Amino acid sequence: MNTTLWAAVLAGSLGCYLLKLAGLSVPAAWVEQPWVARIVDFVPAALLGALVAVQAATSGRELVVDGRLVSLAVAALALALRAPFIVVLVLAGAAGALVHVLA
Amino acid sequence: MSAPTRSTVRDSLGLGLAVGLYGAAFGAAADAAGLNAWQAISMSALMFTGASQFALVGVLGAGGGALAAVGSAFLLGTRNTVYGVRLVPLLQPKGVARRLGLSQWVIDETTAMALAAPDRRLGRLAFLVTGASIYLMWNAMTAVGVLGAAALGGTARAALDAVVPAAFLALLWPRLRSSFPEAATQRKVALGGAVVALVLTPFVPPGVQVIAAVVAVVLAGPPRAGERSTAAEEMA
Numbered sequence: 001m002n003t004t005l006w007a008a009v010l011a012g013s014l015g016c017y018l019l020k021l022a023g024l025s026v027p028a029a030w031v032e033q034p035w036v037a038r039i040v041d042f043v044p045a046a047l048l049g050a051l052v053a054v055q056a057a058t059s060g061r062e063l064v065v066d067g068r069l070v071s072l073a074v075a076a077l078a079l080a081l082r083a084p085f086i087v088v089l090v091l092a093g094a095a096g097a098l099v100h101v102l103a
Numbered sequence: 104m105s106a107p108t109r110s111t112v113r114d115s116l117g118l119g120l121a122v123g124l125y126g127a128a129f130g131a132a133a134d135a136a137g138l139n140a141w142q143a144i145s146m147s148a149l150m151f152t153g154a155s156q157f158a159l160v161g162v163l164g165a166g167g168g169a170l171a172a173v174g175s176a177f178l179l180g181t182r183n184t185v186y187g188v189r190l191v192p193l194l195q196p197k198g199v200a201r202r203l204g205l206s207q208w209v210i211d212e213t214t215a216m217a218l219a220a221p222d223r224r225l226g227r228l229a230f231l232v233t234g235a236s237i238y239l240m241w242n243a244m245t246a247v248g249v250l251g252a253a254a255l256g257g258t259a260r261a262a263l264d265a266v267v268p269a270a271f272l273a274l275l276w277p278r279l280r281s282s283f284p285e286a287a288t289q290r291k292v293a294l295g296g297a298v299v300a301l302v303l304t305p306f307v308p309p310g311v312q313v314i315a316a317v318v319a320v321v322l323a324g325p326p327r328a329g330e331r332s333t334a335a336e337e338m339a
Binding site for chain 1: 137261285293
């Protein structure tokens with residue numbers, strides 16, 4: 001298990017570094033294709049949307065409703081009120097702790 | 104130091120130190136996902152691109168496999184390739200060693216600061232000062248976060264579990280604001296990713312649903328460049 005984690009850490013780091021290096025090394029025309037631009041524009045939204053959902057409402061293969069959803073709602077409200085990143089995290093954490101204590 | 108130089112250094116340092124503080128959130132998330140302190144610290148030193156780091160530990164924390172976790176990190180890491188292309192005229196990296204060295208600092212914040220600078224010299228300076236200050240602060244705060252989180256009890260753990268989805272939402276949020284290019288489509292894409300991931304959760308190994316959601320949404324196709332005007336009209 002620990003070996004797998006190290007493999008993920010190192011392979012992930014190497015790949016992310018090579019992606020950066022590629023930007024400074026390959027001809028601009030390769031990267032500035034319209035289809036590449038579309039993917040780069042939209043993959044982060046799809047990926048982050050999926051990660052929010054999975055982190056807030058699943059556990060293993062099950063859909064779960066718990067304090068994390070309450071925290072997510074608190075975070076969304078804070079973001080809508082333009083709270084800074086760190087304030088959003090602190091409020092979400094406080095809501096999670098509160099639900100844990102009450103439940 | 105001239106006034107523009109001073110102000111570039113000050114802004115770059117300020118941004119670098121502020122952003123670097125969130126390294127603590129990453130360290131805590133890494134601990135929650137089951138990584139040990141050395142693994143978290145290695146990630147910040149070697150991977151050094153926040154969204155990819157959060158994605159990797161996020162997928163592992165959800166019980167996902169290593170391949171799905173690394174795949175998510177790569178998908179988010181492709182942004183940096185595009186940034187690099189934009190930075191080449193400004194940095195003009197001469198020689199292999201310089202290129203290898205500068206690459207590691209090609210991330211959201213350094214690109215934004217470098218491209219916002221008034222000229223090429225200040226752009227380079229902004230890149231280097233922002234890069235150095237984020238790098239040092241991000242790594243130091245990762246250590247603080249991962250070691251601090253390891254000492255927490257049950258209630259604090261619940262707080263930590265709640266912070267991770269909030270962190271992803273905070274990373275996503277700027278893309279959903281109406282000032283972001285094609286915000287209406289970004290919202291649909293984000294919602295699509297969330298729905299597909301939840302629907303697939305009971306049927307695939309943990310973590311795979313995240314990659315599958317991205318592939319599904321990208322294949323379903325956001326409007327092509329030619330249809331941008333329609334999207335712009337929708338928003339107006």
